[in-house]
Amino acid sequence: MDFKDYYQIMGLAPDASLAEIKRTYKKLARKYHPDVSKEPDAEVRFKEVGEAYAVLKDPEKRAAYDKYGKNWESGQSSPPPDWDSGFEYRGGQTGGQSGGQNQEDYSDFFESMFGDRFGQEFGSNQSGQQRRPNNNRGEDSHAKVTIELEDAYNGAARSITLQSPEVDQQGRVVNKQRTLKIKIPKGVKQGQKIRLSGQGSPGFNGGKAGDLYLELAFNSHAIYRVVQHDVYLDLPITPWEAALGATVKVPTPAGSVDLKIAPGTKTGQKLRLKSRGIPAKTPGDLYVVTQIVLPAADTDEAKALYKKMHDELDFNPRKALGV
Incomplete structure (x- = not known):
């Protein structure tokens, strides 16, 4: 999936x-309207x-697109996972008619950027359900x-x-920033939402924000991976620890623990530390995935040990392949 330069498609400068x-x-x-155009590629x-216009005419989509475009690198197949972090938006609607085309005509590039983040109706609540206008109440805002x-x-x-886009008097999109102090509850998980009451858009005529x-x-993280409330860690172990068994120190986000490695442990084996994951109401687990690491044969002594193993151990890891 290639990056689409919407400014180039429309022949516009980035500050249009x-x-x-x-x-x-x-x-x-x-x-280029297919009903009247004589151009051979008119429909495309x-x-x-239409897709470029659907983005550039919308201040929020345009600001998000500009932010990603500045950091885009050739060869990327999709936006980085956290490219939109810190960007405040008020929802939007990508369905129906927008710029003269249907949502299903939009490219994969468009959907990867805007399909989820901007697919909500204005004023949607946390569950994504449509909320009826409440007199002069301000719109809800969203941010990652x-x-x-x-x-x-x-x-x-x-x-x-957080930064949010605004249109200045010249009709150009500018980003406005604000700083908030927030509390992160213990036990939160990836994708969880927290609500800050009254921190959305101001109300009208004295209405509630x-x-x-x-x-x-x-x-x-440098060493951990997170799936819901579970945490995964790749643990390097030596060949003798794997073959003979051992008790080793294992780091966890809450402090190190002792873990027993059973004799005959193989690479990729998953060992569970119950309730050592994220400490939610139902705590997650921490899974240790073993990775056997070979010592380097970079000295005469190390080479001699490997040669001795070769000579004395009747071991063929390819035996099951018939060779």
């Missing part, structure tokens, strides 16, 4: 105003222009923020900076 975008879209839509170009795995074990207080929903994601 909203008025310029609308004028250009009308011109290109007339030029019409769809590309990243936290450390240790925050889920211990709870934490954090300052986060909307709420802000923060979707939590974990920063990549």
Whole structure:
């Protein structure tokens, strides 16, 4: 899946105003409309222009697209998992008519960026259900923020900076920033949402402000992987620990523990430390995945030991293959 340069598709500069975008879209839509155009690639170009317009005319989609585009690297097949972290949005609707085309005509690139993040109706609640307008109540806002795995074990207080797009007097999108202090509850999991009451959009004519929903994601960790409330760790062990058995120290986000390695343990074997995962109401588990690591044969003594094993052990790991 290739990155799509929507500005290039429409022949626009990255700082084009909203008025310029609308004028250009009308011109290109007339030029490439399949019912009237004589261009050989009219239908394809019409769809590309419609998709580009659906993004560039919307301040939130455009700001998100610009943020990703600045960090895009050739060869990427999809946006990085946390590319949209810290970006505040108020929902949106990608279905129906937008820029003259249906949602199912949008490219995989569009869907990978906007299909989930911007697929909600304005004013949706935490479960995604449509909420009826409540007099002058402000809209709810949404944002994704990243936290450390240790925050889920211990709870934490954090300052986060969110940016949201606005259209200035010249019709150009600018990002406005705000900083909030939040509390991370102990036991949160990937994708969980927390609600900050009254931190959404301001109400109208004295109406109540909307709420802000923060979707939590974990920063990549040097040694742990997280699945729901479970945590995974690849544990290097020596050949003699695997063959003879041993008790080894194992790190966990809550502190190190002693783990018994059974004789004959193989690479890829999964050992469970019950309730050592994220400490939710029902705690997760920590799974240790064994990885046998061979010592380097970088000295005469090490080479001699390997030669002795070769000579004295009747061992053929390919025996089951018939060779």
